[in-house]
Amino acid sequence: MDNDLFEIQNQWQKAKGKLNPKTGAISELYSKIKEKEKSNYFFYYGTISILSLTLIGISLFFYYVAPVQETLSRIGVGLMILGLLIRIIIEIGSIHRAKSINHSDGALKTLENTYAFHSYRKMIHHVVAPTIIACYTIGFYMITPEFAKYIPLPYLILIDVSYVVVGIILFLVIRKGVRKEMRHLNELSQLREELVAE
């Protein structure tokens, strides 16, 4: 057996000797590093920035443009803002978990950390996101009665109906996210089992 392995090892080393980097590989690598730094920055802070701007926009709108007076509407606005705030906090947690995956750890630890990250993402898509959307939707429709006093009925119907369309799109996006995370989790779980098995 060891003689066979010695022969394979020789073949392996011989083949390695023929492997050379492509011309200009290092310069290409440096430009890829720059690209990666940009995309990482967006991955980490892009969603949070968008959500924060939405939160600021909504808060300013209800404070300066349409300050609601009725208790029902105020609870509605509170639900909408709270939903966004929770989403931002969850997103920060997600970044923290993504950063905790150390790619220079042992394979088993990295697989487990990656699994934990995708489980967290699945929980966000499966439980948190629908709950937040529900809060946001309830809040939105709680404002409708007070808005009805100032906005003509056709516009109000248009706003409410378009919200349903947005809701359907969000549902489809969430479903896609859950499926993707489930696929990742299954693959990671298989790899983990394979690695620990004797």
Added chain:
Amino acid sequence: MDAKQTELFEKLYADHHAMVLQMCLGYLKGDRIQADDVVQEVFIKIWQNLDKFRGASSYKTWIYRITVNSCLGFINKSKKEKKRNLNELSENLEAQESTILETDEAQTLYTAIGKLAETDRLIIMMVLEGQEYDTIGEVMGINPSNVRVKIHRIKKRLKKLLTPTNHG
């Protein structure tokens, strides 16, 4: 990143590029295009983590860990991306064919390794690199005695895969 770090990075690249590329080739059944993608990913991670290297292990072991994790992570990429890579592969088939012909023996070896289970591929390639069981255990994050058992089984399987079968 200062000049000293850049110099170190380029030295690591020069010293370990072939090792990383060959592991990626073995893992990806000799697919040079996909392997080059993973190699790039490995060296990007090396660059990003170079200042965190504390010297608890050698640079080589550290690079093995990053390579192994990048290979396992590559499997988790979306099917869409894999499809894109397959398209790129067919576009570059002509160029690749010449590479395959040049290194037919190596391609046979990569194909055989590629038939093993994903984690087994990585373990046997470290054996072929002459790594100790303890190092392999550390890289994979498993017990060295488990490594020993696995290696015994993988060697048998690889030998079987490399033995020409008589269909006549």
